[in-house]
Amino acid sequence: MTINIKPCTFEDSRKLQEISSETFYETFKEQNSAENMNAYLEKAFNIPQLEKELSNTSSQFFFVYFDNEVAGYLKVNTNDAQSEEMGEESLEVERIYIKKEFQKHGLGKYLFNKAVEIAMEGNKKKIWLGVWENNENAIAFYKKMGFVQTGAHSFYMGDDEQIDFIMTKTLV
Numbered sequence: 001m002t003i004n005i006k007p008c009t010f011e012d013s014r015k016l017q018e019i020s021s022e023t024f025y026e027t028f029k030e031q032n033s034a035e036n037m038n039a040y041l042e043k044a045f046n047i048p049q050l051e052k053e054l055s056n057t058s059s060q061f062f063f064v065y066f067d068n069e070v071a072g073y074l075k076v077n078t079n080d081a082q083s084e085e086m087g088e089e090s091l092e093v094e095r096i097y098i099k100k101e102f103q104k105h106g107l108g109k110y111l112f113n114k115a116v117e118i119a120m121e122g123n124k125k126k127i128w129l130g131v132w133e134n135n136e137n138a139i140a141f142y143k144k145m146g147f148v149q150t151g152a153h154s155f156y157m158g159d160d161e162q163i164d165f166i167m168t169k170t171l172v
Helices: 010-031 034-044 047-054 107-121 136-144
Strands: 003-007 059-066 069-077 090-098 126-132 148-157 160-170
Touching (some): 003 107, 010 034, 010 047, 010 059, 010 090, 047 059, 069 107, 107 126, 126 136, 126 148, 136 160
Antiparallel strands (some): 003 059
16 A cells, blocks of 8 residues: 655646546535536536646645555645635645545545645644535544634535535644
């Protein structure tokens, strides 16, 4: 079993689209209508949108490989790329997704540790993220990693307004 992490480049946009759509769909298909799911996938993970995100110097994407197969990915944001005004001392973990078949192998923790490493290298004082209030597995994982709920904001899945908890971890 080998685990590797590699930065995504502009040339990886198709591969990023595939894993983004696949992992998001796997994670949330049971709790959302097909119409809202398709609307969100088309809006968030179309190639021009992903290329725009990949070219933003305040965002970074990474693929995690499990035995040379892409198993998941991470997206972190700093500065004005953050989805909420959290200041220059913060790093946002916007996306951290692992394909179902690769879950329970420590890959989420591996990607989380990469985010902490980036935050520390950038002298960030806190790391934060938004997580759907009904995503109990993710909330439990983040609490285990030392996050606490510090707020909430709206997230739209198609035309369905949902609530994301904002969870924050102070870095020492």
